[in-house]
Amino acid sequence: MSSKLFNPAATIKDVAAQAGVSVMTVSNVLRGRGRVSEETRRRVLETAERQGYRPNLTARALVERKAPTLALMLSCITNPFYPEFALAANLQALKHERHLLVCNTDHEPDRGTGFLEQVAGSLSDGVLVANNADLPIDELRALQERGIPVVISVWERPDEPPGIPCVTFDSEGAGRLAAQHLVEYGHRRIGAIVGSPKHGIHGGRYAGFREVVRAAKIRQSTADERFTEDSFEHGYEAAKDLLSARPDLTAIFVSNDLPALGVLNAASDLGFSVPGGLSVVSITDIIPARQSRPGLTTVAIPTAEMAEKGVNLLVELMAGRATEATVVHTSAPKLVVRGSTARLR
């Protein structure tokens, strides 16, 4: 049985006439407002259903000064993290009866700015910024100052809130878990490949890693580290460079799964056996992490939860129930051991 589609020829006047009520009553029933008897409510809904009438969301948005969409800004839809995040955000937005307008900035800040100019406050009345969306924080603050609700999910520095409502996770804890796993497996010669500058977006993950390595009295120098960009290709190139310079490493910490998958390929191309000759651990747990051979040992962060809480926070903010200082935390990261790590022989 197929669902009934809407009939664009039907109007609210038709529904009111057929149901024998005023246009205002139909409007109240469909928007769940005002006082209407149960009997009238049912008659209006049945009439609207029979006529295939659906309120025009664009028109309603204008009347209510409310847009029917939320905007999601992300930096790169072909990075597998973002489709997983966007899917969860999409489903959560639907629960709030909003559609999700996805803007892919594609690492071009101008594109994000252009999108915000056209969308924020008109087509969408709230903006969710996924981390790494290439927008200067000052532009987000300017948007906020103009009264446009903005939420950042994910903010990786829970201790240094951005002055914009945000969803965070324990990025240092994730880095510590990954490092502890390597230390417990007996590794002492450990390299690091970080998908951002040292104090950039993966700075918290790196700081957690360094804390554990230092506590274990493992000597580590800048020769063991590479700071690069957060992509498969950059992970591949950084690992080729690092492993050529330091073939004695027995393990590599990578700050994110996508570059870590590139590291696995580089190791394979250079003749390193993973995990026999080299262990690789990273952070996130995107779908391809479990599809690679060997499977990638990684610290899972709660991607869907971060998206859902981001949407919820945006809705709360629009309702005046959150402030610029609101910080929402998510579940603790968890180590997922797969085939890319082994005890040092």
Added chain:
Amino acid sequence: MSSKLFNPAATIKDVAAQAGVSVMTVSNVLRGRGRVSEETRRRVLETAERQGYRPNLTARALVERKAPTLALMLSCITNPFYPEFALAANLQALKHERHLLVCNTDHEPDRGTGFLEQVAGSLSDGVLVANNADLPIDELRALQERGIPVVISVWERPDEPPGIPCVTFDSEGAGRLAAQHLVEYGHRRIGAIVGSPKHGIHGGRYAGFREVVRAAKIRQSTADERFTEDSFEHGYEAAKDLLSARPDLTAIFVSNDLPALGVLNAASDLGFSVPGGLSVVSITDIIPARQSRPGLTTVAIPTAEMAEKGVNLLVELMAGRATEATVVHTSAPKLVVRGSTARLR
């Protein structure tokens, strides 16, 4: 230098007053309509820029009876084909000054239907349906009959147009190229894993494969074939089943890259060496096809071109310059040889 964001307090009246022209003239300039002198045009644009005025797209949509978005329906955003398609569609829509509303049906037809009810004809005035979006063709025809512009991209049966404007590619040609590659490499014991029923969405790809196999006088029976679903996991399971039953196969044709990546893992888990002991070829050329080890030999189809032509066709249709019978073809598929295929030893 950061770009200037819009100032929601600025109105078209302010711009008109400052520029010393009528509201109608400002509107004409911003919409590129009517006759306006070059000098006036420049003054209006400079004034609008200085005041941070941007026309409200939602309001303009109502005035023009035109929505500022196009809707893209797809079945599964975490299938890597769709983000690649969505990115190209997004950029192309921006060229037409439209944003793209992405609806992920997630293999639930009801979700697609619900989205269409709310969006088609109001928030979006055109719908682009990516193949496999899980919507019965009858619902799309019903939408079309109600006057909502609908385009299908990609339709895999160029010889059997759906009665809805569509973008196609030579799916049989793609299947032939993949099969020819295996035959030229000397393979005679070839299995097939198809990500749909025999006459389903991959039916054209399978028919092309069969044509070449038959012409090469290769014996093939249903024992060599598995018809399954279009996912990594289904490809993995089908290959485990097929290779356990027919360990003498030297090559497998897979109708799509995502299940083919699952086939590579199944081969590895069963101890088959690819390509030494087993060659695997498929169709599409998604990004992970070149990231896998071995790289996946595949027949590249023009994903970005299909998305761009789909958006263009939708815009043409909305302008009355295409009909229900319009079929737009795309560039010929091309074989990309990587490490997953080898000559039979």
